[in-house]
Amino acid sequence: GDQIHATVPNELRETYEEQLPEGQIVEINKFNYMKNTNEYRPVPHQYKIKFKAATEITPINDDAKIPRHKFNYIDFVDVPNKFEDRSLLIDVIGTLLEVKKITQTVRGKLYRVIELQNSRGESLTVTLWGELADQITSTTVPQGGTNVIILTSTYTNKINDNYGLSTTTSTNAYINLDIKDVHDFKKRAKLDTATKIEEENEVILLSQEEIMDKNRVTISELIELAKEGPPKNDAYTCEQKSKLSFIHVSHLSCGIDLSTLHMVSYNKTTTHRYRYRLGVEDYTGNTTFVAFDNVAYSLLNKTCNQLLELRLKDNGEKQIQTILEKPLNKHYIFQIKFDSFSYREEYRSYKITNVFDGTDSHQTIIVKKEKVEESDEDNLEGHAAKKMRKD
Known part of the structure; x- marks a missing residue:
């Protein structure tokens, strides 16, 4: 059977959620269709x-010709090749070897690392x-036997030069699903390995307020930390009342100020990525913050x-500029992270990793508009954060 991606707008979610249980065979009429140009399909x-x-939506009688599940697996050896290919998400099948304890990032997000093994004995994190x-x-x-897991809609990540997979908001996990794929995998693997599960420690979850207050610094302190070399902490937030002095989005592939977007070509596939540069100042000094994909999305x-679609419309450039200036005169608290640009004497910048609404805080960042001159930093490429969102 073939597959096609279907989306339900948020405002219609409650209408259709109960009509679309997983595994139910239905007939669908009166819908829109369009070319799927999205990244990570x-x-x-x-x-x-x-x-x-x-x-x-009309439920129909059971039809054995239509499979309840269909996956598009890739081989473990092909995972690194997908690091710069944003066209499709990845399905994978393997023996569940190990489940590590749950952890919380400095941004307050929970994650857990698991290890899979394929039928050749190769491992994947x-x-x-x-x-x-x-x-x-x-x-x-x-417990007590071999577990085969299928993970859908993942993407390739790279941590300390090691390639693995990360889940997305669309990922589903199936353990020991009763389908031919799993039975065939078990026959090929010929493994009898019980899953090792790391003992959980009590995770002390930080509230948003605690995350916002963690490692508070002023801008001058931030600059001094960069001069001292790699920081001791993973992330910092600005402590004093500050203001953003300019809004600037650059087209990195040619390095000119277009108030537009970063476009990169991967494997003949054009992908579009934000690089949103913000001038920041407080009573102690000034510097530059840079927001990439998902963080820029949270602002705009x-x-x-x-x-990019707006550029094709009448008055599109003006609409884009209005959207880019959306953060002006609003209050935020930014969490930032050091990268290679943070240690430069000229055109120093810090990567934004999280944005909090600072409206109710006595310590806020206020966005102000001011003209800025272009610098050669716009020719330097940064690494965009990857986070997929549901339609």
Whole structure:
């Protein structure tokens, strides 16, 4: 059977959620369809369908010709090749060898690392994020035998020069699913290895307020820390009342100030990525913060593709500029991280890793508009954070 990606707008979610239980065979009529140009598509079909208020769903009798599950597996050896390929998400199958304890990042996000093994005995590390990290535990993983896990809609990550997979908000996990794929895998693997589950420590979850207050520094302190070399902490937040003195988004591939987006070509596939540069100052000094994909999205509430589509419309450039200036005169608290640009004497910058609404805080960052001169930093490429979102 073939597959096609279908999306339901948020405002229609409650309408269709109960009508679309997993595994139910349905007939769908009166929907929109369009070319699927999104990054990280869950299936390779060139089109996708989109539900609308008039879409009709009719359950039909069981049809053995339609499989309940269909996956697009890739081999473990091909995982590194997908690091710069954003066209499709990855499905993978393997023996669940180890489940490590759950951990919280400095940004307050929960994650868990698991290790998979294929039928040739090769290993692969997968990072589970959010609710999925909390679902794969000693109480949900059968004990005393071999467990085969299928993970859908993952993407390749790279940590300390080692390639692995990370889950997305669209990822599903299936353990010992009763399908031919799993039975065939067990025959090929010929393994009888019980899953090792690391004992959980009590995770002390930090509240948003605690995360916002952690490692508070002024801008001058931030600069001094950079001059001292690699910092002791993973992330810092600005402590005093500050203001953003300019808004600047650059087109890195040619290094000119276009108030537009970073476009990169990977394996003949063009992907669009934010690089959003913000001048910051407080009573102690000034510097530059840079926001990449998901952080820029949290500030603007628009994807790169959505902004690029506006360029094709009448008055599109003006609409884009209005969106880019959306943070002006609003209050935020930024959490930042050091990267190679943080240690430069000229054109020093810090990567934004998280944004908090500072409206109710006595310590805030206020966005102000001011013209800025372009620098040669715009020719230097940064690494964009990767986070997938549901439609």
